[in-house]
Amino acid sequence: MKRNMRVLASILALTLALSSLTACGSSNNEAKPSDSGSNVSADAKDTITALLPPVSGKFQDKFKQLEKEFNELYPNLTLNIEPASWEDMTQKLDTQVNAGSPPDIAFIPSGGIPKYIQQGMLLDITDTATPEMVADYDKVPLEYMKNGNGLYGFPAYMEVHALGGNKQFLEEAGIDWKKVQKDGWTIDEFREAIKKGVVKEGDKTSRYGFVFATAGVASKDYLNILLKNAGMPAQFNTDLKYAYTSKNFLEVLKDIRALIDDGSMPKELSSVDAGKRWNMFLTGQTMITGKGLATFENNANENNEKIKAKDGSEVKGSIPVDYIVLPVPTFLGEKQQASVAVDGYVTFRGTKEPTAEHKANVVKAAYFLASGNVAATTNNDLFAAHITESGRKAAETMPLNRNEDNKAAVETLLQQATPARPDIPTDLGAKAIKMEDEVIVPKLQALIAGEITPEAMYETVKSAAVKAFGEDGVVKE
Amino acid sequence: MTQLAKPLKKRRIKGDGGWGYAFIAVALVVFAVFTAYPVVSAFIISFQDYKPLGSTFVGFDNYIDSFKDSLFWKSLVNTVVYTILTVPVALIISFGVAILILPLNKKLQTTFKAIYYLPAVASGVALSVVWLWIFDPMPTGILNQVLGFFGINNQNWLGSSSTSMFSLVLMSWLSSHGTSIIIYLAALLGIDDSYYEAAELDGASFIKKMWYIVIPCLKPTTLFLLVTGVIGSFQVFQNAYLMTGGGPDNATTMVGLLIFNNAFKYFEFGKAAAQSLVLALIIGVISLVQFKFWGKDVEY
Numbered sequence: 001m002k003r004n005m006r007v008l009a010s011i012l013a014l015t016l017a018l019s020s021l022t023a024c025g026s027s028n029n030e031a032k033p034s035d036s037g038s039n040v041s042a043d044a045k046d047t048i049t050a051l052l053p054p055v056s057g058k059f060q061d062k063f064k065q066l067e068k069e070f071n072e073l074y075p076n077l078t079l080n081i082e083p084a085s086w087e088d089m090t091q092k093l094d095t096q097v098n099a100g101s102p103p104d105i106a107f108i109p110s111g112g113i114p115k116y117i118q119q120g121m122l123l124d125i126t127d128t129a130t131p132e133m134v135a136d137y138d139k140v141p142l143e144y145m146k147n148g149n150g151l152y153g154f155p156a157y158m159e160v161h162a163l164g165g166n167k168q169f170l171e172e173a174g175i176d177w178k179k180v181q182k183d184g185w186t187i188d189e190f191r192e193a194i195k196k197g198v199v200k201e202g203d204k205t206s207r208y209g210f211v212f213a214t215a216g217v218a219s220k221d222y223l224n225i226l227l228k229n230a231g232m233p234a235q236f237n238t239d240l241k242y243a244y245t246s247k248n249f250l251e252v253l254k255d256i257r258a259l260i261d262d263g264s265m266p267k268e269l270s271s272v273d274a275g276k277r278w279n280m281f282l283t284g285q286t287m288i289t290g291k292g293l294a295t296f297e298n299n300a301n302e303n304n305e306k307i308k309a310k311d312g313s314e315v316k317g318s319i320p321v322d323y324i325v326l327p328v329p330t331f332l333g334e335k336q337q338a339s340v341a342v343d344g345y346v347t348f349r350g351t352k353e354p355t356a357e358h359k360a361n362v363v364k365a366a367y368f369l370a371s372g373n374v375a376a377t378t379n380n381d382l383f384a385a386h387i388t389e390s391g392r393k394a395a396e397t398m399p400l401n402r403n404e405d406n407k408a409a410v411e412t413l414l415q416q417a418t419p420a421r422p423d424i425p426t427d428l429g430a431k432a433i434k435m436e437d438e439v440i441v442p443k444l445q446a447l448i449a450g451e452i453t454p455e456a457m458y459e460t461v462k463s464a465a466v467k468a469f470g471e472d473g474v475v476k477e
Numbered sequence: 478m479t480q481l482a483k484p485l486k487k488r489r490i491k492g493d494g495g496w497g498y499a500f501i502a503v504a505l506v507v508f509a510v511f512t513a514y515p516v517v518s519a520f521i522i523s524f525q526d527y528k529p530l531g532s533t534f535v536g537f538d539n540y541i542d543s544f545k546d547s548l549f550w551k552s553l554v555n556t557v558v559y560t561i562l563t564v565p566v567a568l569i570i571s572f573g574v575a576i577l578i579l580p581l582n583k584k585l586q587t588t589f590k591a592i593y594y595l596p597a598v599a600s601g602v603a604l605s606v607v608w609l610w611i612f613d614p615m616p617t618g619i620l621n622q623v624l625g626f627f628g629i630n631n632q633n634w635l636g637s638s639s640t641s642m643f644s645l646v647l648m649s650w651l652s653s654h655g656t657s658i659i660i661y662l663a664a665l666l667g668i669d670d671s672y673y674e675a676a677e678l679d680g681a682s683f684i685k686k687m688w689y690i691v692i693p694c695l696k697p698t699t700l701f702l703l704v705t706g707v708i709g710s711f712q713v714f715q716n717a718y719l720m721t722g723g724g725p726d727n728a729t730t731m732v733g734l735l736i737f738n739n740a741f742k743y744f745e746f747g748k749a750a751a752q753s754l755v756l757a758l759i760i761g762v763i764s765l766v767q768f769k770f771w772g773k774d775v776e777y
Contacts, residue, residue, distance in 0.1 A: 094741055100529040119744055120530040204616065215636065216722035268614035270636030270725055276613075351530060434743055438548055438727075445725035449637045452726075 046358055047078045048365040050105040050345070051096070053089040055156065056381035070368050079365050097121045100351035104362045105153070105369070110144040110342040113152050114426040115433075123347040123354065124150035128363045136371055138387045143420035144342035154370035155344035157384040160325075160413040161225045162338070164281065164292030167322035169207070173197045173287060177324050181409040184336045187255050190329035194264040197287030209264035211286040215273035219444045220436060221291050225339040226252050230331035233418045235432045237475060240424065242432070244440070245462045245474040252331055253454035257447060270449040282318040288326065293341075294383040294410050297323040297403060325409040338413040342420070345370045385414055431468050439464040519750040527746035539751035549752060551727055552735040553759075558642065559731060560710040563649040568702055570650065571657035572695075576687075578658070579665050590662065594655030605719035608648050609635075612720075635721050638728040645716050645729055657702050664698040665691070700771050704764050711760050732756050 054060045063081045070079040082103065084092050089108070096102040102121055116122045129151060134142070141155040170177045173196035185193070194209025212222045230252045232243045243249075259265045266272065272280075278296075281289040282303055300323040306314035330336050345366040354362070368374065376394035379386050383402060386392040424432075443457040465474045523539055525532040543549050578589045596604060611619045612634035621631035634644045672690045681689070692699075714733035717723055723730035723738075732752065740749035 091741065094744075098527075098529055098744065098746070115744065119528060216724060266615070268631070268633045268636060271612075271614035271633050430743070437738070437742070442724055442726040445636070446638060449633060449725050451638050 043076050044357065045076050045078070046361045047080055048105065048362055049103040050079065050081045050107075050365065050369070051084055051089070051093055051103040052081055052105075052107045052369075053084050053086045055107060055343075056378050058381055059378055062377075066369070066374065070365060073368065074361075074364060077361055077364070079368075097348065102348040102350065105345050105347055105366050107156065107343065108346050110155065110344060110346075110420070113145070113147050113346060114424075114429040116346070116348070117147055117150075117152070117426050118430055121348055121350075122150075122152045123349040123359065123362065124152060125347050125359065125363050125366075126151045128356075128359050129154075129367070130363075133363070133367050133371075136367075136388045136390050140417050140419060141340075141342045141344075141387045143422060144340075145344055145346070146420065146422040147426065148422060153344050153346035154366050155342050155387060156370050156375060157343065157379050157382065158387050158414065158417060159293050159295075159341045159343075159382070159384050160338050160410055160417070161221065161291045161293070161328075161341060162410070162413055163210075163288050163290045163326040163328060164296050165288045165324040165326045166281065166284070166286075167324045169197055169284075169287040170324060173209075177326065178405060180326055181324075181405060181412070184327045185329050186333075187329040187331050191255070191259060191262065191264070194259065194288060195262055198264055205263065205266070207284060208266055208280070208286045210259065210288045210290070211265060211269070211272060211277045211280050212290040213272055213274040213277045214269050214445075214448055215271050215276075216445075217437075217441060218274060219270070219448065220441050221339075223252070223256070223440070223444055225291060225328050226256070226331070228337045228339045228418050229328050229334060231334040233337050234421045234424070235436070236421070236424050236428065240428065241472075242465045242469045242474040245465050246477045248332055248334070248477075249461070250454060250458040253447060253457055255331065256444075257450075257454050260448065260450070267450065270445050279315060282315045282321060284319045284321075290328075291339075292323075292325065294325070294385070294406070295381075297325070297406055298383050301401070323403070323406070325406040325413075327409070327413060336416050337418045338416045340414070340417045385410060428469075435461075435464055435468055519753055522746050523750035523754055525747050527744075527750075532747075535747065539745075539747040540755070542748055543752050543755065548727060548730065549732075549735060552730045552732045555642070555727075555729060556711055556713070556731045556733075559646065559649075559713060560707055562642075562646045564703065564706040564710050566650055567654060567657065567706060568699065571654045571661055571702070572699075574654065575658050575661035575665055576691075578662060586662070590655070590659055593658045596652045597655045601715045602719060604652060605716070608720065612644055636725055638726050641721050641725060641729050645720060648716060648720070657706075660698060660702060661695065664695050668694045696771075700767070703771070704767050707763055707767065708760050711756065711763075 052059070052063070060083045063083060067079045067081060071077065089106075093102065093106050093108065097116060097119055100121075104123075113122065126149065133154070134151075137155065138158070141158040142151075144158070145151055145153050145155050165175075165177060167177070173193065175193050175196070197207065197209035198205060199207035214222050227244070227249070230248045232246065232248060235243055237243050260267060260269060277286070277289050278299075280286045282300065300321045303314050303318055304320045307318060307320055327336060328339070347362050347366055371388045372390040373394045375388055375391040376386060376398060378384075379391060380395060380398050380400055383400075386395055440461055443452065443460050446452045447454060447457045462474075522532070524534060524536060526535050526538075574589075574593065578586050581589065613619065613621065614631065614633045614636055615621065616625060616631040618631065618634075620634065624630070624632065632640055634640050668691065672694070673686060676686050676690060712733050713731050714737060717729045717731045717734045718737065721729040723734050733756075736749045736752050736756070739745045739752065
């Protein structure tokens with residue numbers, strides 16, 4: 001009996017252990033089936049589903065109105081918008097995609113397109129998007145929604161990943177920010193400038209020259225925006241050879257370490273997340289912050305108003321800040337190439353092949369959301385530049401309180417936006433993403449924490465790249 | 478008509494066994510649908526390159542890839558280290574707290590049980606936010622201010638390989654013992670008073686009563702908490718995911734997190750399923766070993 005009980009107890013323990021597997025089963029049935037496979041004619045009733053996050057602060061409040069406006073425009077069509085928080089968005093969408101029944105449209109970064117193409121779940125709308133629709137978009141952001149020869153949705157905006165400075169501190173440090181906005185700066189100039197921004201009280205630093213969010217995966221952004229200005233606009237060069245094995249990569253790593261060793265950036269940088277560094281910026285603990293999005297000017301202005309109102313709703317300990325858009329420094333004499341984020345309305349398909357009519361209806365809905373009045377309102381909320389003619393026209397009558405110097409600086413950077421690389425095959429792109437997550441980001445975290453040298457990180461990345469892409473698949477310099 | 482006139486045959490559940498099956502039917506169905514089916518499904522997927530539009534059979538490739546992956550081994554080592562550092566200490570803390578609560582009156586016992594169980598009710602995300610605040614790397618961070626009081630420099634708790642694992646372990650030591658404390662208390666209350674009375678007559682000290690009465694009598698409870706603690710610790714995911722994301726330099730990448738990343742970040746469901754099965758096998762073997770060595774003289 002005692003023996004039997006022991007066996008039974010062991011079986012129960014094993015059962016508990018096996019429960020760890022349940023997450024990997026395909027039992028998840030959260031997804032809602034779309035109408036992708038329904039047989040509809042051009043004027044037949046049809047429903048288009050969209051999964052949308054709070055793209056701007058006021059965006060989700062307008063969903064009912066958007067559904068109504070779309071229905072007025074196309075009386076036979078119904079647009080069903082499902083809201084999702086930014087935190088839930090990826091998980092919700094991924095669950096639905098892997099269950100084979102994604103929404104027709106989802107708002108995601110264009111960088112996610114290859115991942116879903118690999119799953120075979122994206123809807124190529126090249127043959128359905130009308131020439132008028134395509135012509136409405138600026139060429140560069142539209143290219144970001146492409147992969148190979150396919151077009152997989154419409155872009156909502158193209159945001160520049162820049163830096164943000166405190167006007168008062170910049171001027172106190174003798175930095176001619178207007179000149180920097182116009183002409184850019186080299187890493188050496190930047191290094192000297194941020195040294196001047198450091199304020200010490202005894203042994204302790206009360207203000208740093210530069211703080212960038214690098215905790216966790218945010219470090220990826222830091223490295224990527226620097227690499228773009230070091231002659232590596234993408235992970236692969238035009239010959240599709242992996243670029244981060246170049247000597248320029250090592251030089252950027254050396255500079256990353258140097259900025260911390262100078263004392264211009266905190267030695268605890270590896271734990272500074274996006275919230276923390278923005279708090280440090282608003283509370284005067286740093287002169288320059290990154291990454292900086294155009295909308296941060298709006299956030300800073302709003303906090304300034306709260307300080308003026310003296311109602312205690314401002315960020316604790318914050319000071320009035322005039323937010324100044326600054327470009328990322330260039331390395332090794334390479335040209336300035338702005339890192340941009342292109343997010344948009346990506347079109348999906350279910351396990352059933354969608355009919356031509358349904359596909360056309362999905363395109364109509366995606367275009368409705370990504371152009372004209374809807375795009376203009378959302379982009380104005382975000383202080384993001386308009387990327388459609390229809391959006392620009394609609395925005396003409398919308399007032400916007402914005403620093404003209406910043407507006408001009410962003411426009412200059414948008415002209416220098418890194419071009420999209422739809423030519424990179426999805427399998428190669430997927431390998432590069434995995435290498436970035438499993439090798440580059442962990443080693444960069446260690447480099448920033450001062451645990452490894454730039455040379456050690458470079459060698460690790462190089463050997464991992466050779467292993468992943470082969471001797472002939474990497475840049476040799 | 479004749480059939481309609483035929484009296485309906487009453488089907489009765491005969492005996493205790495039938496009723497037993499009836500009562501466990503719901504739990505069994507839930508188990509079959511939400512645990513057994515996904516496990517079988519995961520087993521099948523582990524031999525496939527899973528795609529929503531049609532998977533392909535790849536044999537043992539997912540297993541071979543996993544065993545060749547240095548990150549898989551590193552995550553296993555991290556998980557073992559985390560388990561060794563957390564489970565025994567958690568048992569000692571729970572046992573100690575239960576012993577301290579035991580002599581109190583019932584009202585105070587209930588109050589303390591509620592206090593210690595509270596973190597289990599709170600959302601893990603909310604707890605992580607609080608801990609992120611505690612582990613703030615700047616000199617103004619809570620834990621760093623405590624260190625500063627003793628003249629020690631501020632530490633980059635979650636951002637340095639040398640302290641990140643310890644930070645997760647510390648987080649585990651200082652939270653979520655409520656369930657174990659309640660189980661230990663229940664077991665302590667189940668020890669017959671006559672043992673203590675006999676020991677007191679023999680002049681046994683507090684330590685001797687602990688050693689010769691309490692610890693042996695609590696052995697089944699300790700074994701249960703040890704086995705479930707090890708299983709839970711091997712499956713740890715949330716703390717690493719929310720606090721460090723597995724970094725820095727994969728110093729806190731646990732197997733659970735790696736499996737999650739493979740499945741939901743890279744859509745490599747086959748590989749994730751294979752790694753899950755390997756993890757389940759490891760947990761199963763460890764549980765069997767625990768039963769073999771510590772379960773010999775345990776009475777159930």
